[in-house]
Each structure stands twice: as C-alpha cells, then as structure tokens.
Amino acid sequence: MLHMLLGGGRRCLKDRTRMELSQGEIVAIKSISKDKLRDEEALQMEVEFLKLSDHPNTVRYYETFEDAKDIHLVMELCSGGSLAQYIESAHDSYGPGVSEDELARIAVQILQGIAYCHAHSVAHRDIKPQNLLFSCGEPASGSAIPIACSGHGDAPLKLVDFGIAGVVRNDRPEKRLLTKCAGTVGYMAPEVFGAKPYDGRSADIFSIGAVMHHMIVGLPPSWKSAKNAYDFPGRLRYEKLSEDCRSLLEHLLHDEPEMRPTAAEAIRHSWFDNRGVHLQNGCGDAEMASLLEQCFRRMHRFSQRTQLQKTVMYSMVAFAPLHNHHMEQLRAAFLFADRGTAAGVSCFEFVELGRKYSSFTSAQLRQIFATANVSKTGKLSYCEWLTASADDQWYRIKEHAERAFDTLDVKRSGCLRACDLSKLLPKVFDLQEIEEEIIGMCSKGEGNLRFEQFVACAVSSDFY
Template identity: 25%
Template sequence: MGCLQSTQTAQHNVKKIKAGVAQLRQLYNINPKVLGSGTFGKVFQAENKSDSSHKVAIKVISKQKLSREEIEALHDEVAILQNLDHPNIVKYYETYDDVKFIYLVMELCPGGELFEKLTSNMQPFGENQAASIMDKLLRAIIHCHKQNIVHRDIKPENIMYGNDGEVKFIDFGLAKQTAKANQKLHTVAGTPYFISPEVLNGNYGKECDLWSLGVVLYLMITGKYPFDGNSRAEVFTKIQKGQFSFPESVQKKVTPECIDIVKKMLTVDRNKRLSGENALKHPWFEKCLKKLEGSSNILDVEVMKKLREFKGSSTLKKAALNVLVKMLNPKEIEGLRIEFQKIDTDNSGFIEIQELENALKNANYDMSANEIKQIVSELDYSGNHKINYTEFLAATISVQKFLTHQKLEAIFRQFDIDGNNEITQENIKDAMAKLGKDISQEELEEIMKRHDYSGDKAISIDEFKKMILGND
C-alpha cells in the first residue's frame, strides 16, 4: 500500500461490512504465491471461481501491525479509491474485513511497473511512446484533481501496466483529499527525486503532482533523473533552484516542443507551472499523437440510444452491470472509452449535464433538457450528480454480447452473500455495503417487487438473468 500515514478522513467513509475471509474464499481461488509484500501485508493473485478469466489482486493487511491512526489512514486510502473511476487508475473492487485482517480486492496489473520498462530498455523511450503514456497519466491526474485529491507520490514505481497494456496509477497511500479545491497541505511527503520545491518548503497543493509528472517525462526521454546528486541534500538544493539541463545527445534527438513541455512542468514557481488541463493542450501532444484517419468527434447515435434505454433500471441492476463492466478487459470496450472522451470535453473523467447537452447538439440528436437531466440522474449510481466512466459503460455496453454464463454466475455470487443460491433483501444490503454503497429499505422493497417474479421473497439466478437482460 505504500507508506501509510495519518490523514484527515476522506469525504466518503468506507462502509463497515460483515464479510470476511470465508466469503472471500467462497468467491475467489487465491494463489498462495506472494506477488509482493510490504511492511503491513502481502499481495496475492486470485481468480473468480465462477469465471476464471477474471483475475484480481488481493492485498491482505494485518490489523495487528497497524496502529489505530494507520488503520484510519488505510480507510482514507480506500475511500479515495472508491471515489476514483478512470481507465488509467487502478480499479478498486471491494473490501472484506475480519478480526485479524483487511482484504482489499483490486484490479490486477500483470504488466509490471513503468520503472521496470525504463530500466530494462537499453535506451530511453521514443517521443511518441512517451507522449502516449503522459497523455493518459495527465488525464488520470486531472480526474484526481477535480475531486481535490492530490496523489503526492507519483513515480515510475507507482505506475503499472494493466492486462490491456494501459498505464495505471497505483498506490494512493500518501494521497490526500482536501475539503477545498485550493486548500494547502503542509506535511512533507513523497520520494526524493520526484518531490517538488513547494513540498520541500511545506506549503503546497495539487501543482506538486504536475512537477512529479514532469520528472517522469524527463526520465522517459533521457533515461536519467533531472535532479541528481551525491546526497539527498544536494538533490533537494537542485530541486529548489530548478537546476537541470538536457544532455546534448538528447537535445539532438527530441523536438523543441518536447523540451518546452518538460521545462514548463518543471517550473519552480507553481503558479507559472502547467496545470494538467494546459499540459494536454501543449503543441507537443498534437505533434506526437496524430488523430486517427477517419475518426470523428461526433457522438455515435447508438450510444445515445443505449443511454436513453437505461432509464428506469433498478438499483440492483445498476450495481450488477457495474460489476460486469469491471470484469471486462478494457480492450473489449475501447470504442466506448473513445465515445466517453468525446463527451468529457474537460477531461475530468466525468460527464456533466452541460457536456451531454453539447454532445447531443453536436450530433444533431433531439432530446429535451429535462430528459438529459433525467438520464444523468438515472445513471448516477455513485450519487455525485455526474456520470462516471463505469456508469457510462454499464449503460452502453452490449449486455447480450458480454454476459457469458460464467460472468452471470460470478456476478450473482457477489450478491448471494451466504451461498444459498438465492438473493434476499439482507444479501443485497450486505453486498452493497461490501461495494461501498448504502441502500434504503424502500429501494430493497422496490427491487424485490420488480425482480422476485415468483414471489418467494428471494431472487433466483434465472430471475437475476432476466433482470440483467430485460428492460424492466
């Protein structure tokens, strides 16, 4: 989990749950081989018993090794991960808890660290490859910053490759979610080579993440750290002065635009440093990331039809489809990611009402303002008054195409908490808590009324399938 330290509670508290290791083992086959270990626990690979193609990472953290403050810090980290929903940020699935351990089920990133790619290559990355990686990392960090989350420990070791080959931020152990957008932080946190001048001075905000990304970019194109020295004190002195240069050999190989964006990200004055949004607009990206021939910014009409049809789905159906989406390989839904980005014009990782209105207008698709608001409200499973990435995918994927029998059974088991081959109101309540969601008694009664077709006060797997595939 990285370094844990006491932080103020994140804006959404982690829900306490009853499920422990017994239910964890009911759902997953856990490989005993340790993928990684740290001060507080170990990481294992596991696969879903009902769908072996769905593999996850499980972090097993010993409560006995944690102080009360460290447990609170861990809860804050999980709360932050629950708020994040972006293709270039590691996915959080669920939490299990018992007397001795906390079990975090996360997306598996089998492609290794960016650091490993850098050190295994005999030469630095090419500009186009570096630009592709940095484009995705900037979009991810904008998503964080829009929610007042500062990562504070960006470095190649905390950037991993998923099973789709996409880079993903991991380890939010030092991340901080502030109550206000421009609230300053004062605790010195981070890794020496990547730490910004203002962090060293103990008065900083989200701009520190852009500095760290600038160091990562310099490292990708040169194979060296911009600020190096024989001691930590020497490194820190160079950082505070912004004292770095490009090797002559690199200057001959890379474009002036590349050197310019690095300099603007490694500007000592944080007020003059590029923001994430402005960095994405830099000419370097336009030069390196050429638009695919024939690609269009016009929204696919089929996507809009799907959004329209999703209205009226029950809380259980929305939850089930959100689970399905997280089980899919991102390559399978690449087209929908592109459609999402067409609507998300400010790169926040959310779709807001005005953005959806603009996309519809651009596509000449007729829909009233009230219906647009209703769509956003219906898709807003997380309750933040916007459409998250996973919510968008849940509404627009072809369920018939992706819902195999194995995936159907795996999703059903997520809600069949006690393994009795049926889902009761109590099961739904516990399963939703495990996923970090609250559900009211009124919603539970509505779910049973709509989906307990036999009237036996429980939902069978056949009724569950009918719910997911149907329009009710």
C-alpha cells in the first residue's frame, strides 16, 4: 500500500492514503481513529451524504470499513492536486496569478458542486482551496488548471471533506439555521463568528467569494477581531478585473447574508456567459450536438434492457473509476443538460433537449426518461445519466465488472443474489423481478449470479 498525503486534516484524521485494488484502480482512504473520535454523529452524517452524493463536482464515495482501531472511508482518488497548490503555483511561477478566464472556469465548478449540496439540504461549512481537489490531469504550460483526462477542457474540480457539514431543513423552520461556529478563518462568513444562528448556505456562498479573492490576489481575506470584519488585501488587483467579475464578487462577499445570491443564481450571472463559460467543458456547439445525439440513442437502447440488466449496469457505473475520455465526455453532456441547477435533469428538460438533439418523439423521450430514472425521483441524476448513456464498449471492460462484482459480493462467495443487487437503491429496484430473472438465467435455478453471468447482463441485450 502506497501512502500519499492529499491535504490538511482535522478531527483525528490520521492520513489520507491511496490504495491500489486488485483490479488496478487506485482509491483514497480517509482513516479516523476510534479512540480520538469525538463526534460520531458528524462522521455518520458525512458518510450518509457521501453515499447519496451523485454529482461531477463532489467526490465519489465507494464504501466504509473498520478494524479494531480505525474507521476507513474509501473514496475516489483525486490525483490532480488541490486548488491551493495551483493558486500558489500561479502566483509564484506565473507572476500575475490566476487569469480572469481561469477564475470563471474554476468558480463555476465550485458553484455547481455547492448548488448540488444545497439542493440536497447540506451546507458544507468548510469551503477552502485545500478542500477543492482536481480529479486528474496536469496543467498545460502557463495555466493554473489541469486538463481533463479527455484532453479537452478542464479537469473536474471536486468538493471534499464533509466532516463539519450541516443539514439545512427547509421543511422544518427550526432546523433551517445552524449555530455551530465551524470552518476555517479567512473563508468563514462574518456571521459564523457571532453567537446568533445563521444560514449555512449563505455562509457557503461567502466562502466561495473568499476562495475567489484568494485566487485573484494570492491571499485569503484577513479576519480582524477588533473590527469584527474582514480586510481584503490586494484590492489593487481588482481594478484589472471586468465590471461583471467585480459585480459577482460584491454579491458573494456581501456582509448581509440575505443579500447574497444562492449558488444556482450565481451560476446564471452574466459574467460566466461573457467569459465563454457555457457548461460545455471544452465542447464546441457541433461537438456537443453530436455527443447529445449519441447519448439519446444509447439511452433508447438502455430503455429496452431488462430490470436485471439495468441494475448490473448501474452498479458498474456506481463503482467504476470515471477518469477516462468516454466518461469525461458524458460528464460534459450531463452538465450541459443540467444547466448548472444541480437538481438533476427533469423530464421536461430531458424531453425538450431530446426534441432538439435527437429524432425521437416526445412520447418516446418520456418513456426513455422513465426507464433511465431508476431512482424514480423525477430527476435524472449524474449516475443515472452515465449508466444510460455509456457506450457498449465501456461495459465490456472487464475491470469495471470486477470492481462492481467484488464490492457487492461482501460475503466473498463468488456469486450474487437479488438482495445484494437491490441494496444499490433500496425500495427502487424490484427485488422479486430481479430474483426471477436470475433464476431464469441459471440452469439449476438456484438464484445465484456468477461473475460471467454478471458480465453477460451488461454486454448483451439478449443473454438468455
């Protein structure tokens, strides 16, 4: 096992480790000492959110295991480095710091990730450059941003470390505000320092503005206790920014929380359009049109799959590494369809997009959406989009099947039962229907799915 420190730690974090699995994938492991763990509820909430998290700009969670001394969280390895490293590099090596175009391209990714968290009632509360990691890649000459694995556009920027996140309940007014003073000085909103309850979502927005300020001038804002306010060093650099950029920063860094925009509103600021940030991640209009047409064709084929096939394919995407050219393209397509709302793609949005970029009728598109939306939430999630639109050749890669099969086979029996598969989305996948399909596949009718049959479910449209 190779050890690699990925960033600063808190809450008894021993290390962040990278471990190479038998299939060759490298993952990150966050290990927490049981003896020194002070807040079990916070850890449980972090794990629960990571389990549900399904967005290109939040870190992917795989599983949790424990031994006598530690609890271990297994997540994707973000090998592209932290935003903190690239800010330092941009200011030390390239002199003028991060360009305004780079600032816009990074800011929109942060806002997308936070908009997703807020849409799911979670305030991060510790947004800072050290908690923003690029998933892969290395920067091109003279740039502060790594290039995506596809070779086009920027590498995905992932929000990590939800250890002090707070739940914001819109359905329960008494739970809408937070009280704990949490975060990192320099990025914490002014109201967090006080004794009064505060809205964690508005506090996150201030933190994003503080990160942007750090990117611009090379230093975070400086908290002055005597004044109970921040000083913002390097203001002269602001004069070089466009009026649109300064306008957005003024909104994000406003002293009054209620005057700040939501993350979803900030994404729609004119600055992003004026800087050419169209959520296409390096794809031109013609390339995006072609990509979306392919996605709809594959989704149509996916809609004709059986329940068992869909379940197996979903599991492969849920546990497979996504740092490759094909998945990078599908990520760009999803973000284009999602339009930065972070709530997922609705049936209305899906149908209207399909009418423009495919030859399917509205009725056909509604049926495709219904089968792709395996969670039955009415919103197509990131994982659901990838599952339904991935190319057949991607599912033929043996390592993807091995990773999913081994993860689901917790008893190491060499076979899976319907109940093992249904755990992916409890109460969503029809247990009886899956069980009947497995029994129908097995010559002896024993209801155990072996690895070769698991693979056949994903690669063949007719495996009986």
